Amino acid sequence: MKDPKKPRSQFQFEELAGLKSGAELRAWERAMDAQYVSGPGEYVAPAGQLVVVDHSAAATVAPHDKRPFDDLPAIWRAVRGTEFRRAETWSSLGSGEPHQVYAELVPQPGNPYDSTAVAIYLNGHQIGYAPASYAEHAHWMVRQLNVLGHRVLVAGTFFRSESTSASAQMFVALPTFHVLRRHMPSIDTMTKRFGVLWQQLSEEVRAAVVAGASTSAMTRCPQS
Structure with missing residues (x-):
C-alpha cells in the first residue's frame, strides 16, 4: 500500500489524478480529436494577461523531472491534437527550428466530451489540449483567474518541420497547482x-x- 504522505512526483500525480487508460483513454482521445470549438460567450478573453510560467522558470524544469510535483514550478507536457489543426494555424511561425512562444490556457466548460477540458491557444487559435489528468484539477483555477480579469499564459516550445505535409508539435510548461494558487486571492x-x-x-x-x-x-x- 502506498504511503499517502510520500512526496508525489509528476508521474505519481498523474496516477493519483485519475489518468484515463485503455478503452476509456482511446474514447477520450477520439472525442478530443473531434475539434470541439467553444460556443459563443463560453470564453471571452479577459483584458489583462497573467504569465504564470515564464521561460526562465520553465528552463529550470527538465522534460522528465523526477523532483516531487509540489517542488516544481511547472511540468512539461505535449499539447494533444496538434496534428488535427489546419496549416494556417502555424502560418505566422517559421519552420525548421524550435520557437519559444507563450500559449494561453482556455477552459471549455461547455465541451460535451470533457467539461473540465483545458484548451491550448496560440496566437488566438486553438491548437490542442492539456492532458485530461491535469485539466480536471487546473480547470477551475484557470476559470477563476479568468473571472478576475486575467488571460492565463504559459511558456511553450513550438516546432514544425520544413515539410508542408508534416504536422506541428508543441510542448507547454503547465503550472503546478501551488503556482496557480499563488495568484488566487485569499479567503x-x-x-x-x-x-x-x-x-x-x-x-x-x-x-x-x-x-x-x-x-x-x-x-x-x-x-x-
Whole structure:
C-alpha cells in the first residue's frame, strides 16, 4: 500500500489524478480529436494577461523531472491534437527550428466530451489540449483567474518541420497547482469582495438569494 504522505512526483500525480487508460483513454482521445470549438460567450478573453510560467522558470524544469510535483514550478507536457489543426494555424511561425512562444490556457466548460477540458491557444487559435489528468484539477483555477480579469499564459516550445505535409508539435510548461494558487486571492480577500457586493444589492435581491439558498439546502437534506 502506498504511503499517502510520500512526496508525489509528476508521474505519481498523474496516477493519483485519475489518468484515463485503455478503452476509456482511446474514447477520450477520439472525442478530443473531434475539434470541439467553444460556443459563443463560453470564453471571452479577459483584458489583462497573467504569465504564470515564464521561460526562465520553465528552463529550470527538465522534460522528465523526477523532483516531487509540489517542488516544481511547472511540468512539461505535449499539447494533444496538434496534428488535427489546419496549416494556417502555424502560418505566422517559421519552420525548421524550435520557437519559444507563450500559449494561453482556455477552459471549455461547455465541451460535451470533457467539461473540465483545458484548451491550448496560440496566437488566438486553438491548437490542442492539456492532458485530461491535469485539466480536471487546473480547470477551475484557470476559470477563476479568468473571472478576475486575467488571460492565463504559459511558456511553450513550438516546432514544425520544413515539410508542408508534416504536422506541428508543441510542448507547454503547465503550472503546478501551488503556482496557480499563488495568484488566487485569499479567503479573506474574497470574503471582503463578497461583502461589498452584498451591500450593493437591493433588499429584494438579497431576499431572493437567501430564499434560493434555503430551498437548495432543503432539497439536498434527506427527509426524516
